[in-house]
Amino acid sequence: MRQGAGPHLRRNLTVLAVVSVVYLVVAMFVTNSYYQLILTLVPVWALFGVSWNILSGYGGQLSFGHASFFGIGAYTVTLSVIYWGLSPWLGIPLGMVIGGLAAIAIGFPTFRLRGHYFALSMLAYPLAILYVMQYLGFQEVSMPMQRENGFRFMEFSEPRIYTLLAVLLLVGGVVVSLIIENSRFGLALLAIRQNELAAEAAGINARLWKMRSLVVSGMLGAVAGGFYARVLLVVTPDSVFGMLVSAQAVVVTLFGGVASVWGPVIGAAILVPLAETLQAELGTYLPGIQGVVYGIAIIAIMLLSPDGLFWTVRDRLFRREAPRGVSDVGPAAEPAALPPPTRRASAPAAGPLLQVEGLSRAFGGLRAVSEVSFSVTEGEILGIIGPNGAGKTTLFNVLNGVLTADEGAARLDGQAMLGRKTFEVCRMGVGRTFQVVRSFPRLPVLDNVIVGAYGAGLSDREAIAEAVRALHQVGLHDRSGVAAGQLTNKQLRLMELARALAGNPRLLLLDETLAGLGREECDDVLGVLARVRAQGVTICIIEHTMHAMMRLADRFVVLDHGRVLATGLPRVVVEDTSVIEAYLGKKWLARRDA
C-alpha cells in the first residue's frame, strides 16, 4: 500500500458500505418496474465506468473502444447459455476470462501507440467485432427463458434481486479500483499518465503496468456487459459493441470525476436516470435524446470543470491544495531512526564502473554521437562538456535506453547496458535526470520520489523510507507534501535528483542539473552533489556552467560534433587549443595567440 493509504482506504470503504446500503434500501421501496430497471442499470454503467477509469483515468490511455470488452462479456454470457446451457453464474466469470484475454490480444499491438493513435485504434476494435457479429448472424440474440430453475440461470421474477446483484458487482469493482489507487499499481499509472518517459527512467515498466491496467479493465468491463445481457435478455451488436456503449463509459467517468474511484459512480447516478427518463418521456418525439444529453454533458463538463464533478466539488468544499488522486501527505518523518542506506554491493571494482566503447548514433545523415569512448571510475565525478548540439544529451539517451545505439558498447561494471529498455537500465543502478525537468506535476513531491523507489523494486515500507531519506539528502523534506507542479526550478531539479537517488543508483546521469539556476542556488545544488558523491555514488554530469564544473568535476570529457575532442583533468582540458576552438571559434584563438 502507498503512503497514507490506510486511513484513506478505511474512509472510502465506510462511504462505500453506507452508500450501497442506502441505495438498496431505497430500491426496496420502488415498485414501478421501469424505475427498477433504471436502478439496476445505474450500478451496471457505473461498473463499466470504473473499468474505463482504471485504464484511461488513472493510466491516461484514452480508450474510445471500451465496448469491445462490454460486448465480449454480453455475448459470452448469452451464447454460452444458448449453446452450452451454461449458467450466467459461470458465464460471467467466463466472460471475465475472455475479456482479459481479449485485453492482452488488443493491448499487445496497441500499446505501441500513444496519445491520439491509441485512442483511435481502440475505437476500431469494437466496430470491427460489430461487423463480424453481424456477418456471423448474431444480429439479435435472446437469452432463453428458464422458468424451471430460475436461480440456477440467474433468472428472477423479482427485479429487485437484479438491483442487489448489480450493486454487489459494483462494490466489487470499486474495491478493486480502491486497491489499485492505493497501491504501487495506481502510483505507477498516475506517473505514466503524467510523464511516461520520466516514469520509465525511474525504473517503472510502463508497458507492463499499462497492460495490467488494460487486463483488469477488460475483465471488469466484461462483467458489466455480461450482467447487462442477463438483465436486458436481448443482445444486439449495436447495443453492446456500438459507439454509444463506449461513449457511456467515457461520459459517466468524465462527468463524475476522472481518476477518482467515485467519479464513475457519481456520473452514472446522475446521467443514467436523466438520460433514461428523457428517453422514456420524449423518446417517441425526440429519438436519440439520450445521445444528445450525453454529448451536452461531456462538453459542458469539459469546459466548466475538466476534471469532473468530484474534484470540483471537493476543491470547493475543502479549499485546500490537495493533489489529486492522493490523500494528504503529512510532513515526512525524520529519517533518524532509519537504517543507513543499503548501497548495492559494490564489489571492489576491478575495472571502471562505466565503460563506453565506440558508441555511435545517427539521425538520418546527422551523426549525433560518433565513435565515443570513455570510462568512469567508481566514485568519480565526470563532467561532460561541449557546445550545443555536440551530442551530449543523445549520449545519455543512448546510455539509458531511450534511444538505441547504431554501434558500440557500454558496460556498467562489466554488464552490457545497451539493448535494454530504459527501466531495465535504471534497475541496473543507473539514475537519470533530464535537461528539461520531467516531474509528475500533480503528484506530491514525496510520491514523485517514491516512484523512483518503487522503480528499484523496493517494498512499500522500504520505498517510503528510501524516498524520505532521499528527500533529506537533497534538503527538500519540508516540501514533501506539496504538488510537484508548485515547486521552483531549483526545487524541481533537486526533486528529480532525489527521485533518481531513491532507487539507490550506483551511477547518476545528470543532464544540465544547474541550468537556469542563480549563483547561490547553483552553490546549494553543488553542495548536494558533493554530499551525494561522498556517499559513494558515481556521477556523470552534463553542464555548461564552467566555473561550477571546474569546482565539481574530477575529469572532463569534451564532445564536439558527436566526437570526443579531449579527455582529462579540468585544468588541462580548458587549456587545450582544440577545445577552446570548439567553444569560442578560430578567430578568438587567433586573436589570443597574436
Next chain:
Amino acid sequence: MDLEILIENVLNAVTAGITIGCIYGLMCIGLGLIFGIMRIVNFAQGELLMLGMFASFYLVSEGRVLSFLGPYWGPFIGAMCAAPLLFSGGALLHKFLISRVSGLRTVGSLDEGHFGQLVVTLGISLILQNGGQILFGSTPVAVRTPLSSEAFLIGPLYHGATVFLNKAKLVAFFVAILAAVVLYVTLEYTRLGKALRAAADNPTAATYMGIDVDRAYRIAFGLGCGITAVAGGLMATYISFTPFVGFDYVIIMYSGVVLGGMGSIFGAFWGGVTVGFVQQFSALILPPQLQNAAIFVVFLMIVLLRPQGLFGRSAERA
C-alpha cells in the same frame, strides 16, 4: 469463362476504386486539414460528412431551393453549396467550443490538450448524430439524380470485359478533383494559405509575426468542415444515408489521413484514394458485411506497422 469474369471484375474495381477513391480523398483532406494545421483529432468529422449530405439533400431534394437547376446539375451544385454552410457552422463550432480546448490556450499544458479535444469532439459527434436523428429522422434518404442509375459502358475490352462507369460517380469524381485543386492553390499561393501554414508550423512564433492564430485556426477548422461536407454532398448522389452514416466513414477518413502521413494535407488525399482501392478490391473477395471490418483491419495495420510516419516519440526530446 471464369477468367473473363475475373478480368471484368478487376477492371471495374479499378475504375470504381479511382472514382470513389478521389471522393474519399476529398473527404480525407477535410480531416487532414484540421489535423495538419491544428493538431486536433476531430472525432466529429463523420458527422460533418453526414451534415454535408443532408445539407445537399435539403437544398436539392427536400427543400427544392435548387430544384430549378434540374436533376442533372442540381445535386452537384447542391454539394458545392454545402461548403459555405458547413464552413460557417465549423467556424462557429470552433469559436464557441473547439477554441476553448485547443490552440494557444493549451500550448505547453499537460498533454497539449489532447484529452480535452478528443472529449469535446466526441461530445459534438454524439450531439450531431443523435440530434440529426431528431431533426432528419432515421429513414434512409438519397439525393435523387437520374445520373446515379445511368452508366457509360466502355468495351467490350479484352476477353469481352465491359467496364461500367456510373455517371453520378464520374461527375462527383470531377467535382472532387476540382475542389481539391482549388484548395491546393489556395493553400500554396495565397496569403491566407501562408498564414495557415505558419500557424500550423509554430503557433507561438506565428503570433509574434502578427498572424492572428486564433482566426487562422477558425478558418482552418471551417475549411476542414466545408471540404468534407462537399465530399458528403457528392456521395449523397449515389448512396442512401441516415444520420448515423458518419460512423461508416470516420474510420475510412482516419485510415486515409494516417496512411498519407498525419500532418500532410495532400498526403491525406492519396491516403483516401488508397483506401478507396482497398475497399473496392476487398469487395471482390469478401462478403459485403465484412468489407467495413476489412477497412478497420487495414486501418489497424497501417497504424501499427507504419509508425515512422506518425509523430510522437521520435520527435520527443529527453
